[in-house]
Amino acid sequence: MADEAPRVVIVGGGHNGLVAAGLLAKRGASVSVLERRSKVGGAAVTEQPWGPHYKMTALSYVMSIMPPAILDELQLARHGYRIHPQHGYFAPLPDGRALQLSGTPAQRHASIAQFSSRDAEAHPRWEAWLGDLANTLGPLLSAVPPRLGSKRPSDLLDQARLAWKVRNLDQRGVGDVTRLFTMSIADLLEEWFESDPMQGVLAVSGVIGTWAGPRSAGTAFVMAHHQIGDLGDGQITGEWGFPEGGMGAVSEALRAAAESFGARIRTDCTVARVVVRNGRAQGVALDTGEELAADLVVTTLHPKYAFLDHLDRNDLPDDFVAGIERWRTRSGTVKVNLALDRLPDFLSHPGVDPLVHGGTIVLAPSLDTIEGAFQDAGAGRAAAEPFADICIPSVFDRTLAPEGHHVMSMFTQWVPHQFAEAHHPDELDAYAERVIARVEALAPGFTNSILHRQVIGPYEMEHTYGLVGGNIFHGELTPSQMFHMRPVPGWADFTTPIAGLYFAGSATHGGGGVTGIPALQVVRRIEHDRRTGALAKLRRRR
Numbered sequence: 001m002a003d004e005a006p007r008v009v010i011v012g013g014g015h016n017g018l019v020a021a022g023l024l025a026k027r028g029a030s031v032s033v034l035e036r037r038s039k040v041g042g043a044a045v046t047e048q049p050w051g052p053h054y055k056m057t058a059l060s061y062v063m064s065i066m067p068p069a070i071l072d073e074l075q076l077a078r079h080g081y082r083i084h085p086q087h088g089y090f091a092p093l094p095d096g097r098a099l100q101l102s103g104t105p106a107q108r109h110a111s112i113a114q115f116s117s118r119d120a121e122a123h124p125r126w127e128a129w130l131g132d133l134a135n136t137l138g139p140l141l142s143a144v145p146p147r148l149g150s151k152r153p154s155d156l157l158d159q160a161r162l163a164w165k166v167r168n169l170d171q172r173g174v175g176d177v178t179r180l181f182t183m184s185i186a187d188l189l190e191e192w193f194e195s196d197p198m199q200g201v202l203a204v205s206g207v208i209g210t211w212a213g214p215r216s217a218g219t220a221f222v223m224a225h226h227q228i229g230d231l232g233d234g235q236i237t238g239e240w241g242f243p244e245g246g247m248g249a250v251s252e253a254l255r256a257a258a259e260s261f262g263a264r265i266r267t268d269c270t271v272a273r274v275v276v277r278n279g280r281a282q283g284v285a286l287d288t289g290e291e292l293a294a295d296l297v298v299t300t301l302h303p304k305y306a307f308l309d310h311l312d313r314n315d316l317p318d319d320f321v322a323g324i325e326r327w328r329t330r331s332g333t334v335k336v337n338l339a340l341d342r343l344p345d346f347l348s349h350p351g352v353d354p355l356v357h358g359g360t361i362v363l364a365p366s367l368d369t370i371e372g373a374f375q376d377a378g379a380g381r382a383a384a385e386p387f388a389d390i391c392i393p394s395v396f397d398r399t400l401a402p403e404g405h406h407v408m409s410m411f412t413q414w415v416p417h418q419f420a421e422a423h424h425p426d427e428l429d430a431y432a433e434r435v436i437a438r439v440e441a442l443a444p445g446f447t448n449s450i451l452h453r454q455v456i457g458p459y460e461m462e463h464t465y466g467l468v469g470g471n472i473f474h475g476e477l478t479p480s481q482m483f484h485m486r487p488v489p490g491w492a493d494f495t496t497p498i499a500g501l502y503f504a505g506s507a508t509h510g511g512g513g514v515t516g517i518p519a520l521q522v523v524r525r526i527e528h529d530r531r532t533g534a535l536a537k538l539r540r541r542r
């Protein structure tokens with residue numbers, strides 16, 4: 001980092017705030033992270049809701065796409081970062097069979113062929129097609145979106161650079177990408193597969209964290225976003241894994257790394273507003289009245305807090321404010337966390353099987369059941385048959401539960417997104433009972449194995465964790481809020497209309513998920529601005 005060490009205040013100690021803190025401190029900046037809760041991590045957090053014997057990864061549960069640039073530069077392995085690779089999908093069905101998308105290609109083929117030999121033939125082609133798309137689109141995940149439509153020479157140059165990045169797309173590829181952006185995941189899957197279990201299991205990644213059912217336009221793209229993991233340096237992966245110690249251990253490793261480079265982390269410290277004087281961020285004010293001066297402020301909060309609560313709207317352009325007010329941030333997700341005294345024993349696969357218990361257990365027997373769950377919530381009722389994406393990280397990680405016991409994470413959808421506006425404890429309990437009853441039907445005795453239960457709905461996500469509207473990604477990951485639109489057209493480059501204030505939360509491109517990409521990009525942006533002196537010019541330009 002150039003010349004004099006800047007004083008940087010980072011608002012929010014979620015994983016993005018911690019990554020930015022580590023990278024900036026390593027470059028010589030004087031960094032303070034201010035976190036409202038008593039522990040860091042935000043949505044990447046391990047908690048002990050049932051006392052000292054169980055560690056539960058409360059919200060997010062699997063790692064995928066954190067770039068090696070972050071892992072290596074922050075030396076995270078030295079600070080305890082360790083991933084247990086997860087096995088593939090296991091989808092048990094009420095008729096006693098199960099679809100398994102794990103193991104060898106021959107095992108996968110045989111499992112799919114129980115339902116359709118045509119689907120078994122199609123699956124390797126589907127994976128190859130997704131792989132090709134990943135190779136083309138993956139590098140865009142680590143690109144800074146240009147200001148599309150701007151005629152300024154430097155913006156035109158950025159637009160040309162973007163076109164160059166996707167130069168390998170031929171006419172067919174452009175058609176595929178257009179279809180992906182506009183189609184529903186249901187329409188796409190029905191073109192490829194005919195059996196209900198196959199369509200159901202593959203549809204889940206099109207609706208995870210999304211206020212849209214599988215028959216809604218744009219959900220094909222959501223699937224692609226989740227499937228196509230670009231590691232930021234051109235390495236592509238769709239692989240997922242469980243961090244040892246739960247997702248909070250990733251945050252603790254990031255905290256330790258940042259502190260090792262000299263960053264200060266303050267918890268129980270709520271920022272009330274960003275101090276702006278003469279059009280420039282000068283620091284922050286806490287809810288206690290204390291003010292902290294800074295040369296640069298990086299905010300990682302939900303954009304509604306970052307821009308509508310922490311700034312005076314008169315300091316922002318009207319169209320920017322309108323864009324943030326329009327920002328859609330619903331999802332109707334409910335997390336059900338359990339402590340178990342034994343592993344579930346599935347009718348289709350009796351006994352303990354690493355490919356069953358060490359994978360993602362999916363309750364989504366068909367497109368229609370998933371769509372039905374969304375339609376219920378759209379009509380104002382918690383779903384009668386919620387879909388669930390379940391995993392048992394203690395199968396690999398014995399630090400999470402006592403010997404023989406396990407912790408289970410159930411990611412489920414949907415309840416009405418309006419549940420974010422008020423507590424709905426009774427409806428959430430009844431909803432959790434229905435998810436548990438679905439597992440009981442597939443693995444008799446499951447209910448009796450439950451020792452403890454925690455249910456986190458949209459209201460708790462907003463009020464405890466700062467996820468406005470209960471959206472798990474700080475804002476819906478639909479095509480209308482992606483890339484150059486994230487969070488507002490013209491401001492997808494990690495800067496904001498306030499000089500000296502940068503934005504690196506999940507509502508930026510590359511965000512939504514424990515990726516650290518927004519933090520990496522913001523650090524690169526700050527370096528660039530300091531190198532070119534752009535910071536000083538920003539106010540004049542806008």
Ligand SMILES: Cc1cc2nc3c(=O)[nH]c(=O)nc-3n(C[C@H](O)[C@H](O)[C@H](O)COP(=O)(O)OP(=O)(O)OC[C@H]3O[C@@H](n4cnc5c(N)ncnc54)[C@H](O)[C@@H]3O)c2cc1C
Pocket residue numbers: 011012013014015016017034035036037040041042043044058059060061062063064269270271272300301302305333335411461465466467471472473474504505506507511512513514515
């Ligand atoms: C149920 C659920 C499941 C998920 N599953 C996965 C998954 O398996 N894999 C995956 O990759 N992603 C998953 N995600 C998404 C992922 O967890 C988030 O996108 C990511 O953790 C957000 O990180 P962040 O640093 O951008 O923001 P946050 O984690 O939200 O951090 C923001 C921080 O700011 C703090 N804060 C808020 N207001 C103030 C204030 N006024 N002053 C100071 N601090 C403040 C908050 O307490 C919080 O710690 C999931 C999310 C949820 C909710």
